[in-house]
Amino acid sequence: KNEVEQxxxxxxxxxxxxxTINCSYSVGISALHWLQQHPGGGIVSLFMLxxxxxxxxxxxxxxxxxxxxxxxxITASHPRDSAVYIxxxxxxxxxxxxxxxxxxxxxxxxxx
Amino acid sequence: xxxxxxTPKFQVLKTGQSMTLQCAQDMNHNSMYWYRQxxxxxxxxxxxxxxxxxxxxxxxxxxxxVSRLNKRxxxxxxxxxxxxxxxxxxxxxxxxxxxxxxxFGQGTRLTVx
Numbered sequence: 737k738n739e740v741e742q743x744x745x746x747x748x749x750x751x752x753x754x755x756t757i758n759c760s761y762s763v764g765i766s767a768l769h770w771l772q773q774h775p776g777g778g779i780v781s782l783f784m785l786x787x788x789x790x791x792x793x794x795x796x797x798x799x800x801x802x803x804x805x806x807x808x809x810i811t812a813s814h815p816r817d818s819a820v821y822i823x824x825x826x827x828x829x830x831x832x833x834x835x836x837x838x839x840x841x842x843x844x845x846x847x848x
Numbered sequence: 849x850x851x852x853x854x855t856p857k858f859q860v861l862k863t864g865q866s867m868t869l870q871c872a873q874d875m876n877h878n879s880m881y882w883y884r885q886x887x888x889x890x891x892x893x894x895x896x897x898x899x900x901x902x903x904x905x906x907x908x909x910x911x912x913x914v915s916r917l918n919k920r921x922x923x924x925x926x927x928x929x930x931x932x933x934x935x936x937x938x939x940x941x942x943x944x945x946x947x948x949x950x951x952f953g954q955g956t957r958l959t960v961x
Contacts, residue, residue: 740890767947779938779952822890826947835906836950838890 739763742823742839749846755810757842759823762804766828769836770797770808773820782808782821813846820844850874854939854953861929861960869924869956871939877951879942880922881906882914884935885955891938897922929960 743758759768770782783790783797785806790797794813799806810817823839852873861867873880878899883891883906893906895914903914911933913925922941926933939953 769950771950771952778954779940781949781951784949824891824950835893835896836891838892840888840890 739827739837740823740825740839742821742842744842745840746843747845749813749844751814751846751848753813753846755813755817755844755846757808757821757823757844759806759808759839760804761806761823761825761837763825763837764828765801765804765825767826768799768806769824769826770806771822771824773822773841775819779822810844815846815848818844818846852939852941852951852953854937854956856956857954859956859958861926861958863930863960865929866925866927867929867958868926869937869939869958870921871923871953872921873941873951874920875941875943875951876919877941877943878919879944880916881940881942881950882912882922882924883938883940884908885938886935894924894937929958931960934958934960 739762741760767786769784771779772782773779785799794811796809820841820843822841824836855870881896882894885891892908897903897916900919915923937956940950942948942950
């Protein structure tokens with residue numbers, strides 16, 4: 737079982753819809769990252785969080801450490817939000833752990 | 849700032865050929881990483897360098913070698929390319945491991961025929 741599970745794998749929405757992408761993980765963590773990858777493109781960091789909630793423009797990321805769960809929300813979605821969204825965690829196994837473990841990604845398509 | 853710069857962007861190799869993927873960051877980051885991305889799989893760590901002068905194996909190091917040339921540069925070498933190494937490779941850096949934001953290069957699409 738992958739340590740990081742994302743759902744859904746694929747998501748199609750109409751422009752303007754509110755979107756939620758979920759990430760569940762099975763280990764204790766010290767940080768969780770949300771990344772965005774456009775088709776054929778590079779990877780961009782959206783958020784890094786270890787507790788609570790962060791907001792940047794139309795994007796909101798939340799994390800519940802006790803439930804080992806994070807969500808990425810997109811409000812008023814737009815076709816330019818179409819991308820793969822990737823969740824990654826840094827396991828809390830001591831200061832020597834520099835590694836991230838990645839989910840397989842959620843492919844979001846927003847239709848006009 | 850350029851961020852993380854990877855070269856080349858595309859490469860086709862014949863089985864058995866060697867090549868080096870170059871990566872440089874201008875953010876004075878301590879940690880640098882090489883990942884590969886394959887269809888249906890998450891990013892997988894090949895090698896990482898927690899700080900200048902150190903390198904460590906990740907999940908899938910076989911067939912690869914790395915060099916942390918200085919704080920800025922971290923190269924990935926394929927000594928004898930195999931079709932199983934056909935993938936998209938990403939270099940990344942962060943100030944302090946997974947505790948800080950990660951910055952990625954644009955990727956190298958490598959095909960081994």
